[in-house]
Amino acid sequence: MRERDGITLIDTGYLRPGLCAAYLVEAGGRAALIDCGTATCAQRVLDAIDAAGIDRAAVDWLMVTHVHLDHAGAAGPLMRALPNARLVVHPRGAPHMIDPTRLIAGARAVYGDAMFERDHAGMLPVPESRVVIAEDGYVVPLAGRSLLCIDTPGHALHHYSVWDADTRSWFAGDTFGLSYREFDTAAGAFVVPTTSPVQFDPEQMHRSIDILLARAPASIRVAHFGEVDDCERLGADLHEQIDAMVTITRDAADAPDRHTRIAGALRRLYTARAEAHGVDAAAARVDTVLGNDIDINAQGLAIWLERASR
Known part of the structure; x- marks a missing residue:
């Protein structure tokens, strides 16, 4: 789907439509791909690059905001198909892109072999010679368009977000939460924090959200899913929910059924907020x-x- 300002949203097709986005940024006939989906999504992403009229040899950069598989799993296959691309990755994530053995083993342990083969199979290593380490403040040059990488932990320690000064917007990966279009109403977008295992840290997430908001962005593009504006309101919503989620977790700390207790309380929290946001059939939509x-x-x-607690 072509957007404005030389930015194309690519639906990677991971699990379902409208779940996982990558972004193609164009300038001066060159391109950068920000995030890329799982390995099973690689061909769909390549097809979208072709459909956008970008020669694969003109893709200079593949930037992964972090190395969770829905953002970086396709990096190895894509690097083989994009001959001039270099992979831009957080220092903590680079070793896992060069040798994804631990990522693969961890995913198999979490998802099981059958689900891994269905949704994640095909991960490949990226040659170290093609890996660029994005320290905090690293600038990716794209034919005169500067893409600034800023360290934004909280969701993961290996997470950066990308500031595009040309549009005064962020590509925020998972730092600015989940905003699925099914929850849009007349009140605007709806957002929920994402605390995926295993490196969630609430204080880091609070700080990272503030880093994003400090530039007064015109919009923020999230991986799940698409572009949102009204960033101050959404940032405040995220801050409120992070605190509420921490309270929920602490209250369930000693419960023998802790996971069930936390999950049930999260479902009630998100449903109440969705109802207040004007979402139709909020409880059913939250579940689905x-x-x-x-x-x-x-x-x-x-x-x-x-x-x-340690």
Whole structure:
């Protein structure tokens, strides 16, 4: 889907339509791809680059905001198809792109072999010679268009966000939460934090959201899913929910059914907020669209609690 200002949203097709986005940024006949979906999405992403009229040899950069598989799993296959691209990755994520053995093993342990083969199979290593380490403040030059990488932990320690000065907008990966279009109403977009295992940290996430808002962005592009504006309101919503999610987790700390307790409380929190936002059939939509994210958020919160309690 072509957008304005030389930016194309690519639906990677991971799991369902409207779930996982990559972004193609064009300038002066050259391009950068920001995030790329899982390995099973690689051909769909290549087809979208072709459909945008960009020669594969003109893609100079593949920028992965972090190395979770829905953002970086296709990097290896894509680097083989994009002959001039270099992979831009956070220092903490680079080793896992060069040798994805641990990522693959971890994904198999979480998803099981059958689901891994269906949704993630085909990951490949990226040659170290084609990897660029994006320290905080690293600038990716794209035919005169500067893409600034800023360290934004909280969702993951290996996460950066990308500032595009030309549009005064961020590509925020998962730092600015989940905003699925099914929850849009006359009041605008709806947002939920994502606390995926295993590195969620609420204080880091608060700070990273403030870093994004400090530039008064015109919009923020999230991986799940698309572009949002009204960034101050959404940032305040995220701050409120992070605090509420921490309280939910602490309240369930000693419960024998802790995961179930946390997940149930998250479902009620998101449903109440969706109802207040004017979402039709809010409870059913939360279950249908956010059900998997609720389970993942509950896992991430429990792991954070265990780490914080040591």
